[in-house]
Amino acid sequence: MHIAHYIPLFPFLAFVINIFVGRRLKIGSAYLAVGTCVLSFLCSLKVWQGFLQGERSYSLGTWLLIQGKPLDFGIIVDPLTIMMLLIVSFIGTFILIYSIGYMHDDPRFSRYFAYISLFMASMLGLVLADNFILLLIFWEGVGLCSYFLIAFWHERPAAAKAGIKAFVTTRIGDTGFLVGMLLLFFTTGTFHFSDFQFLRGPEPVLTLAAILIFAGAIGKSAQFPLHVWLPDAMEGPTPISALIHAATMVAAGVYLVARCFPLFAAHPAALQTVAVIGGISALMAATIAVVNNDIKRVLAYSTISQLGLMMLGLGVGGLSAGTFHLMTHAFFKALLFLCAGSIIHAVGIQDIRQMGGLFSKMKVTSVTFCIGALALAGVPPFAGFWSKDEILLTAWNNHHPVLFAVALLTSLLTSFYMARLIFLVLFGKPRSELHAHESPAVMTIPLVVLSVFAALAGFIGSPLKEATGAYEGSQVMMLASTMVSLTGLGLAYLIYIRQMALPQSLLMSCQGLKQLLLNKYYIDEIYEVVLVKPILRLCQGSFSFDMKIVDGLVNGVANVTQFCSGVLRRTQTGLVQNYLLVQVFGVVLLIMWLLKI
Amino acid sequence: MSEMLFYPLAASVCIFAGLAVTQKNVFHCALYLAMVLLSIAGIYFYLDAPFLGVIQILVYVGGIITLFVFAIKLTAHIEDKVIRQTSQQWVPSLMITGILLCVLFRFFSQNPWANPNLGKPTTLAQLGNFLMTNYAVPFEFISLLLLAAMVGAIVIGKVKK
Amino acid sequence: MIPLEHFCLLSAFLFCAGIYGALTRRNAIGILISIELILNAANINLVAFNKYLGTNDGLGQAPTVPSGQVFALFVVAIAAAASVVGLVLIIAIYRHAKSLFTEGFHLMKE
Numbered sequence: 045m046h047i048a049h050y051i052p053l054f055p056f057l058a059f060v061i062n063i064f065v066g067r068r069l070k071i072g073s074a075y076l077a078v079g080t081c082v083l084s085f086l087c088s089l090k091v092w093q094g095f096l097q098g099e100r101s102y103s104l105g106t107w108l109l110i111q112g113k114p115l116d117f118g119i120i121v122d123p124l125t126i127m128m129l130l131i132v133s134f135i136g137t138f139i140l141i142y143s144i145g146y147m148h149d150d151p152r153f154s155r156y157f158a159y160i161s162l163f164m165a166s167m168l169g170l171v172l173a174d175n176f177i178l179l180l181i182f183w184e185g186v187g188l189c190s191y192f193l194i195a196f197w198h199e200r201p202a203a204a205k206a207g208i209k210a211f212v213t214t215r216i217g218d219t220g221f222l223v224g225m226l227l228l229f230f231t232t233g234t235f236h237f238s239d240f241q242f243l244r245g246p247e248p249v250l251t252l253a254a255i256l257i258f259a260g261a262i263g264k265s266a267q268f269p270l271h272v273w274l275p276d277a278m279e280g281p282t283p284i285s286a287l288i289h290a291a292t293m294v295a296a297g298v299y300l301v302a303r304c305f306p307l308f309a310a311h312p313a314a315l316q317t318v319a320v321i322g323g324i325s326a327l328m329a330a331t332i333a334v335v336n337n338d339i340k341r342v343l344a345y346s347t348i349s350q351l352g353l354m355m356l357g358l359g360v361g362g363l364s365a366g367t368f369h370l371m372t373h374a375f376f377k378a379l380l381f382l383c384a385g386s387i388i389h390a391v392g393i394q395d396i397r398q399m400g401g402l403f404s405k406m407k408v409t410s411v412t413f414c415i416g417a418l419a420l421a422g423v424p425p426f427a428g429f430w431s432k433d434e435i436l437l438t439a440w441n442n443h444h445p446v447l448f449a450v451a452l453l454t455s456l457l458t459s460f461y462m463a464r465l466i467f468l469v470l471f472g473k474p475r476s477e478l479h480a481h482e483s484p485a486v487m488t489i490p491l492v493v494l495s496v497f498a499a500l501a502g503f504i505g506s507p508l509k510e511a512t513g514a515y516e517g518s519q520v521m522m523l524a525s526t527m528v529s530l531t532g533l534g535l536a537y538l539i540y541i542r543q544m545a546l547p548q549s550l551l552m553s554c555q556g557l558k559q560l561l562l563n564k565y566y567i568d569e570i571y572e573v574v575l576v577k578p579i580l581r582l583c584q585g586s587f588s589f590d591m592k593i594v595d596g597l598v599n600g601v602a603n604v605t606q607f608c609s610g611v612l613r614r615t616q617t618g619l620v621q622n623y624l625l626v627q628v629f630g631v632v633l634l635i636m637w638l639l640k641i
Numbered sequence: 642m643s644e645m646l647f648y649p650l651a652a653s654v655c656i657f658a659g660l661a662v663t664q665k666n667v668f669h670c671a672l673y674l675a676m677v678l679l680s681i682a683g684i685y686f687y688l689d690a691p692f693l694g695v696i697q698i699l700v701y702v703g704g705i706i707t708l709f710v711f712a713i714k715l716t717a718h719i720e721d722k723v724i725r726q727t728s729q730q731w732v733p734s735l736m737i738t739g740i741l742l743c744v745l746f747r748f749f750s751q752n753p754w755a756n757p758n759l760g761k762p763t764t765l766a767q768l769g770n771f772l773m774t775n776y777a778v779p780f781e782f783i784s785l786l787l788l789a790a791m792v793g794a795i796v797i798g799k800v801k802k
Numbered sequence: 803m804i805p806l807e808h809f810c811l812l813s814a815f816l817f818c819a820g821i822y823g824a825l826t827r828r829n830a831i832g833i834l835i836s837i838e839l840i841l842n843a844a845n846i847n848l849v850a851f852n853k854y855l856g857t858n859d860g861l862g863q864a865p866t867v868p869s870g871q872v873f874a875l876f877v878v879a880i881a882a883a884a885s886v887v888g889l890v891l892i893i894a895i896y897r898h899a900k901s902l903f904t905e906g907f908h909l910m911k912e
Binding site: 644647654656657659661662663667670671674677678681684685689690692693695696697700701704705708709710711712713715717727730734735737738739741742744745746749750753754759762763767768771772775778779781783786787789790791793794797798 | 850881
Binding site: 491621622625628629632635639641 | 694730732733738740741744745747748
């Protein structure tokens with residue numbers, strides 16, 4: 045058994061212990077979860093070292109035979125997996141530490157750490173899997189944990205509802221994923237990622253399979269049109285939003301596309317689909333984020349937008365660019381969510397219109413929040429700048445002017461809404477009675493660590509650069525991207541700090557647009573009318589059919605039996621003489637028969 | 642014994658049997674039963690079975706009827722004439738037993754035994770000899786049965802404290 | 803010479819009277835009385851058939867084999883045993899249920 049196999053096993057062990065005896069461990073359950081996570085991180089480092097020394101994929105043995113072909117319990121070790129392993133276990137460790145502070149007085153403290161350990165195990169298993177079947181198992185595992193953790197405070201109806209919505213919505217994508225996976229198998233006869241370079245099959249079928257697999261990524265990464273679950277998922281605890289719904293699980297969709305990149309790259313139509321969906325999601329979510337007033341939802345829409353940008357990056361052929369952005373985004377978006385959690389923890393509200401002037405009260409949180417925001421906005425030299433720049437460059441170099449424009453516009457909007465968030469929350473005068481205080485060290489230390497990475501991760505460069513031979517940075521592009529980011533920041537400054545009249549009046553003049561954005565393009569409402577209501581009616585119809593016809597039949601049989609029994613029951617009087625009478629009657633008949641009378 | 646004695650005896654059996662199953666007062670019923678049994682003892686004498694007749698009088702009239710009387714007296718207010726003694730199913734019972742009686746009468750009146758062979762009457766010594774040889778084992782079993790009934794009666798009838 | 807059928811008829815009537823009583827009496831002692839009638843009906847038949855058809859040679863010269871009488875004796879003994887046990891049971895039930903009417907103790911347990 046190779047060391048890489050242990051990586052998901054440690055958190056799984058923590059899950060088993062926490063779910064059964066976690067209540068007795070009290071705070072120990074958290075230490076257990078953190079400890080196993082650190083162990084996983086160390087093992088990941090060891091795997092990285094092994095990789096540098098030339099080790100590659102390992103197989104634990106054959107799991108099952110499908111049409112005579114073996115399916116292994118195998119793991120894949122390549123730069124992409126190692127990057128994901130390190131990100132997940134590293135960020136996971138700090139978010140778990142942060143959670144100790146954030147969840148300290150929750151009645152289901154140990155249950156929380158059990159779920160999050162299960163999530164870590166599934167996520168690490170997901171990135172290690174070397175075939176679709178194994179990946180699908182962990183894929184569903186992270187989805188399940190996501191459901192558990194979104195609905196963690198299930199006493200709140202909104203949280204329970206959001207959990208179900210997330211589960212059902214991603215399920216739609218997963219169905220496509222499964223169908224695409226099987227289609228691929230029946231066409232080419234393989235589930236293994238390592239075979240993807242040599243796939244042979246009819247072009248349209250493989251394209252369809254790739255698009256269906258991408259449907260799974262759409263669901264998991266909350267891309268248009270299945271993005272509706274992610275903003276609602278903010279009902280969960282904030283560290284969960286940071287870990288699952290910003291840094292890792294939602295990136296699994298991007299990971300899936302990156303993992304199957306040879307398949308997509310060989311079929312331009314599929315790749316184009318990825319790029320277009322990514323572009324739509326990026327722009328749409330960014331516009332919604334501009335007007336939203338809930339601190340977590342702004343970040344959630346920002347996540348959708350950034351994931352869209354990654355998809356766009358992959359779609360225009362930039363495997364290295366997309367995964368690079370995935371990496372940097374994991375750091376700064378986790379940081380942003382943790383900062384938001386710290387702020388919510390301090391002030392107890394989520395509406396940014398009621399916040400303001402928190403900078404002086406929460407210095408550490410505010411500084412790190414600003415770093416995260418600058419990184420997201422793409423201001424040099426923070427991490428987001430480098431990766432976003434690479435996406436823009438790839439789009440331009442591969443001759444996708446429209447997608448390039450979309451990415452650029454998204455960058456503008458991103459820097460604008462992040463600046464708006466910063467200015468409204470941290471600066472200006474408090475707009476309501478707030479008794480803010482800095483969070484404890486157990487929460488601020490992870491913030492500081494993550495902010496260091498959010499600031500500097502960009503200098504590492506894309507981990508896949510060698511593999512794909514990415515383009516050299518263009519100074520023109522850097523300048524353009526910087527200009528765009530600064531423009532966004534400046535606009536927000538003018539509107540929210542200086543409160544200048546002209547932009548205000550401009551904003552006032554397009555109320556219709558604002559309404560449209562505030563209502564998130566009415567997508568939820570459209571789904572409600574087009575999908576949810578008819579399905580509910582169908583369900584109600586089926587239910588009444590079941591109750592009246594099916595159950596009616598069953599009950600009818602029971603009633604007939606009961607009626608007949610009721611009639612027969614009257615013969616069982618319990619009076620011996622009644623029985624004797626019948627007996628004598630029978631004997632008399634017998635005698636008459638015997639005597640032939 | 643006169644042959645004509647049979648018919649009065651038979652009539653007495655029928656009348657008292659009818660009374661024994663229809664009368665309201667159970668005590669009276671027991672007495673009617675005694676009359677029936679005595680009449681049957683007479684019929685036994687007529688049928689050259691004097692020993693059986695004596696036994697009938699001794700065991701039945703002397704023993705069992707006494708037992709019945711004791712039981713009736715022990716169960717107190719049974720002799721209350723107000724209480725209905727016949728159950729609700731007397732009409733179908735009467736019909737069925739009536740049909741049975743008709744069937745049997747019809748059968749016996751239509752199928753007479755043509756040639757009865759009367760043998761020599763059995764003496765008491767023959768009967769005793771027979772009982773102690775051919776029927777020794779059943780005889781012993783009967784004694785065992787009576788013992789068991791006696792013990793059982795004592796056990797069941799004992800008032801538990 | 804009384805024909806054998808007359809004994810059969812007498813016994814049939816006695817039997818039917820006993821059956822009627824067993825079917826209709828509400829009083830448990832009444833039912834026992836009826837059963838005694840039924841047993842005696844059987845006894846009459848046994849003794850009568852023994853007298854009329856009891857020889858082996860068919861000529862009426864050999865002594866009658868008294869099997870019927872022996873059977874009747876056994877029946878008397880069994881009837882005695884049955885009524886003893888039956889009456890004791892009735893008394894035990896009466897102590898328990900304070901009733902002698904069949905519908906009063908038609909449940910096996912109370």
